[in-house]
Amino acid sequence: MSDPAESQARRRFLKLAVVGAATAPIAAAVLPRLGFAADLPHLDPNDATAKALHYTEDAKTAASNPSFKAGSDCANCQFYQGKAGDQYGPCMLFPGKAVHSTGWCASWAKKA
Ligand code: SF4
Numbered sequence: 471m472s473d474p475a476e477s478q479a480r481r482r483f484l485k486l487a488v489v490g491a492a493t494a495p496i497a498a499a500v501l502p503r504l505g506f507a508a509d510l511p512h513l514d515p516n517d518a519t520a521k522a523l524h525y526t527e528d529a530k531t532a533a534s535n536p537s538f539k540a541g542s543d544c545a546n547c548q549f550y551q552g553k554a555g556d557q558y559g560p561c562m563l564f565p566g567k568a569v570h571s572t573g574w575c576a577s578w579a580k581k582a
Pocket residue numbers: 525543544545547548549550561562563564569573574575576577578579
């Protein structure tokens with residue numbers, strides 16, 4: 471006869487092993503992307519698309535733009551994918567580049 475505590479411990483171990491095996495491929499797919507986001511080159515404000523959209527690294531300098539809304543910046547834009555507190559983060563409109571969290575461009579849209 472087996473010890474009930476030992477059986478429970480074995481069952482718990484098996485459950486964790488199954489969960490670990492199931493989540494390993496997801497972690498392998500997501501973790502490199504997180505590392506990649508931190509390593510993205512910063513968007514050059516002189517980039518042709520950045521210029522066309524009046525991108526600036528400092529939203530305060532965009533106040534005279536007719537599209538500018540007070541308080542708007544990359545950090546509160548729906549296209550910004552950086553984490554709260556990050557200085558730079560990816561932007562869906564500039565794939566492969568990181569924009570400044572206090573930046574702004576004419577495509578700004580309020581984060582939902
Ligand atoms: S789309 Fe949004 S996050 Fe991207 S550069 Fe413009 S304001 Fe910043």
